[in-house]
Amino acid sequence: MPDTALTGPRGPKPKKRFSRNNIFLYGTLIVVSMYYLLPLYVMVVTSLKGMPEIRLGNVFGPPLEVTFQPWVKAWSEACTGLDCTGLSKGFWNSVQILIPSVVLSIAIASVNGYALSHWKFKGSEVFFTILILGAFIPYQTMLYPIVIMLREIGLMGDLGGLVLVHTVFGMPILTLLFRNYFASIPEELFKAARVDGAGFWRIYFQVMLPMALPIFVVAIILQVTGIWNDFLFGVIYTKPATYPMTVQLNNIVNSVQGIKEYNVNMAATLLTGLVPLVIYFASGKLFVRGIAAGAVKG
Amino acid sequence: MSYSVEIKQLDLAFGAVKVLQNLDLNINEGEFLVLLGSSGCGKSTLLNCIAGLLEVTDGQIHIKGKNVTWAEPSERGIGMVFQSYALYPQMTVKGNLSFGLKNAKLPKDEIEARVARAADILQIEPLLNRKPGALSGGQRQRVAIGRALVRDVDVFLFDEPLSNLDAKLRVDLRVELKRLHNQLQNTMIYVTHDQVEAMTLADRIAVMKGGAIMQLGTPDEIYNQPRNLYVADFIGSPSMNFLEGHLESGNFKVDDMVMPMTGYDFAAPQTADRPAVIGIRPEHVVTGELVKNAPLQFNVVVDLVEPMGSDTLVYAQLGQHIFRIRMDGQATVKAGETVAIGVDPSRASLFDKQTEDRL
């Protein structure tokens, strides 16, 4: 067809770059972003200032003179009561709690989720439903019976006891996560393995595990952030020598003795938040998947 | 001259990907036009451009003589029916039909009248107070058509409206759509990948590929005189037989066979010799008594037989090539038999091997 000249409107409708809609849209998002970013920013700048500068006021101003002294102090000198060894102790406690808790809870829940999806037995669904409903029971109603149980097996106040508690309370969501994932693996694959003579463990290790790597990553993210951030169980089932980092942080910052060193407090707070933050920024979409999985519990 | 919808030099690109390129299409008043093509050919994209749901990159769209390139979908005088029905699930059927009208602040009795008329035409009066969740697929699609109907517009757009229905219902609703068009005489633009829908419903079919229209014509033209190899191959089931050979002074030579093309309607009177492809539809091959009268006759060896009830599809060996022949459902041929077949060059199609265009 001949390229006749077109008259009147053609092509895309011309748009103003700064239409009222766009100003409203991006304006709102930017203002809200500031609310979300503010605390992180304030923590960072405060932790880099010296105390004299903080006393001058202006919590939001950037540090005039950057000092890393508060970070050093928070890590190795800050006092909990009379013990002045810094947050490092809590950090290592948390690491010692974290690693076995994550390994144990995921190992148990993945095998259990696999059994619940492909090896159902009479009553398995009932127990599973009770487990999921249990996730909604306030922890407070179970705190004291667990104290008694831990005392019975001699783990009260011990890191091992806390590992057990994390395994128990991580079980509902992790089991759900793995059960749903394994249930989505085609039944035919499982049957084919059965016909080939593979049993419970062989199918788990050779067929299911290699296919389940992404869900293991999701579970690890979920557990690492959850256990690292725990405060309640830490404060109840451990003693001062074995306090996890969150509990020690709270004790340092909210201690009534001595002068308040806000810069050290903020450095300590940032240090405690660093592990989950690094995981969050490094994992991106998988973190969202993990919490989405957590969101559909029940 | 009044076209209902005119598309002029339309371009559409998503970033660097050009989906539609310099596309021109005029659609007549009251015409049923089908945009046909496999997925990704740009047919739905074109429909969304006409509706104003996608912004064009260049070119114009006119509806009813008005340039609507920059107009909102609701201002274009169109109604649209979607593949997934897209009914508002929380509203009753009546609510679905009237929601847009209420929003446009039409008087109440006018809304009532339009809903009643649409419900009458589509026979959905008993469903008016139900919610979409309680309807069957066919009923839902009828309501979706009703929602386009109440808008009282000149142009209806259908985006694969029958694809989500099961086979039997699809045939029923197809017939109803045809009836609806006969009754309303509106312009309808219908997107589908189903050639049976296209052939049965359309006044004209636009076969699309790669964002361009390959051929625009009546179903008869598309079927009997495909303009190029793509259209020939795409239309018809089972698809056309193609044999590669040479056109030499009016004869088509393939291997050691010579087919005089007497009676073939060449596009240009003097067609030079060149490599070419001949296309013969399986249903245009005659067998049995009729072979005697056919201008071209061959003997083929049956390779495989697929009885399908109403007819029988035979795969036969013609020289080096597998040749599909559609025979009567009662035909009793067996693999290994030799069968005589006849072909009429006037019903065949010849294509240039290089350009793939019809000769």
Next chain:
Amino acid sequence: MSVVEDGALRGATGAKRPSRLFRNPMAKIASIPMILTAMVVFVGGTLWTVVHSFTGSKLLPKLNWVGFDQYERLWDTPRWLISISNLALYGICSLILTLTIGFILAALLDRKIRFESAFRTIFLYPFALSFVVTGLAWQWILNPDFGLQSLVQGWGWESFQFDPLNNPDIVMFGLLIAGIWQGSGLIMCIMLAGLRGIDEDIWKAARVDGIGTVKTYVRIVIPMMRPVFITSLVLIASGIIKLYDLVVAQTNGGPGISSEVPAKYVINYMFQAQNLGQGFAASTMMLCSVIIILIPWAYLEFGGRKNA
């Protein structure tokens, strides 16, 4: 069902059919931790606590029955009453604000904007942080001498007063600001997933019908997202009842007892005041409130499904 009837297979070969209990034993062994957790810790522990809430246990749990005494005392204790009313205030505000903010942010992000993933990352990162970190960060920002209040006063608005952490009347709002900061990103994420699940054709149909964006959200999209809203609601509500760490870190229940919450009451009575009976009674009340929330939800979610 994925039960493989291996008993039947063995029966065919003539071997003795094993009893039901010992069929696929490995699956049962693998489920023992779950069964123990569900039955011993969750069911057993909860029942134990409920039973002991009717005793006069002090330092150690004892079965000396006192009937409803603990509950009577509980509802006579000002600290518990304050805890309950604080939780109610915090809960209602948090529910409304988190749902609203979560939905609006999700809707804004769903408008095909640029830098979507950057904004999403910003809104969600607080959720990765613990309540302790959240509470301490906001404690510092709300510090009257150095934080927000002094900043605004420094701008020349000398009479500006915003000191929630030292003002019993508004201390719960200080907690609320921090709680919403931490939790609304999650709800935004869930809402965004819900919005993305809405059929694109619905939006197209609404545009052809000439319905504006806001009206499409209010009249069509939000009603379609009912399940997402209910999930969010349950999620927020179960989080609110557990509210503990944030209070301990940010205000430690102060000033005075003006920001006490039930979870903290329970733990104080159980582990500091050595009045176990009170703690058990208070935790049983918490359990009751969860059941009150859960039953209508379970009814909506699972009872309604049968009718549909």
